Amino acid sequence: MIRQNPARRAALLDAAIEVLAREGARGLTFRAVDAQAAVPGGTTSNYFANRDGLLTQAGARIYEHLTPDAPTMAASLTGPRDRKRVAGLMHDLVGRIAGYRTGYLALLELRLEATRRPGLRAVLTEQIKANIDENVAYHLESGLPGDASAVLLLYLAMSWLIVEQLTLPDVFTETQLQELVELAVARLIPETEE
């Protein structure tokens, strides 16, 4: 019989995300989740019918953590609306990801796993589309410089920069990383006239 306790279910999903990042998609076993969550063996079996349920629910869960919290969002609505501001936001973004390394790595693992699981692929596709749309809409509404295309291109460049940094941190030095962020903004966002 499937257990319902929502607190425990959430804890198991968080544990699953940790396992995903540390052991990879294939390493995500029911028993590994049990161990990570420090619950008795067999517990995860009682909460999820199969691996597919576990993976898709974990995919959904990551986005609950990945969305920046309210204060951050509010703060980003204050201050000047110029190119320098955008650069600041991009630096924040890259920094924030580094702070949630686990979640982002798990997301990459899930992307690859989605190659083999149509259900997971559908869930991720929807969430990422929504995420992109949100970013674009937010940018435009906030009056920051740069059109939708510029935001998309920034999204592409920053995404790969983050992957590079998370998986092979020695390809770019910390300095190069910062420079690339600056550079991307400088080339993609138009200068604001005073």
Add this chain to the structure above:
Amino acid sequence: MIRQNPARRAALLDAAIEVLAREGARGLTFRAVDAQAAVPGGTTSNYFANRDGLLTQAGARIYEHLTPDAPTMAASLTGPRDRKRVAGLMHDLVGRIAGYRTGYLALLELRLEATRRPGLRAVLTEQIKANIDENVAYHLESGLPGDASAVLLLYLAMSWLIVEQLTLPDVFTETQLQELVELAVARLIPETEE
């Protein structure tokens, strides 16, 4: 005793790359490689001392396939040296990757695996650095418009575009994909004066 036959070793590595793409890093077992290469069980055990050797050698091998062949390189040295040319090359790049889906997915799997294996990480880091340097040098020498920074930013954007397309093909439509390539070139490469 470790076998030496280089043709067979190469065949095994290519099989390993297939398995990586299809089953993921964790699915890469000696037996799976045997099956993929259609050789008797136990063969891969005889050619590689351990999984680490198999993974790092596979990582090295991918780049042998990934480098564009001589005719392509030669062809890219002919023709005009303008922005439109760069766009054409970028379309080629994205298309070529789609044609070697297996190899690129395997490379992503290896990147994630590199998170856990210092040896593999070192190998990949070197190869990717070299690859980037080559690209930049080639671009500059060939007289195409755009400085080193522009090439780097193009590299970032194209890389993620490819990942997006390989893992979640429904996030961008085929049309959007082409537009994003055009857009990236248009914003990152300066117009050439006649």
Add this chain to the structure above:
DNA sequence: TTGACACCACTCCAGATGTAGTACTACGTT
């Protein structure tokens, strides 16, 4: 004849799964 290799077969081992069985807790009933 010798050395390297292909192929086959067998044993051993580790890890994962799902569930039966038992104990505990909370809550509602009488």
Add this chain to the structure above:
DNA sequence: AACGTAGTACTACATCTGGAGTGGTGTCAA
């Protein structure tokens, strides 16, 4: 207050799966 019940937590078990490695034999070529 005693009781019954539902939902869980926890333990332990029986089973299953697949992979690893290796020894042995046959083959080919130098």
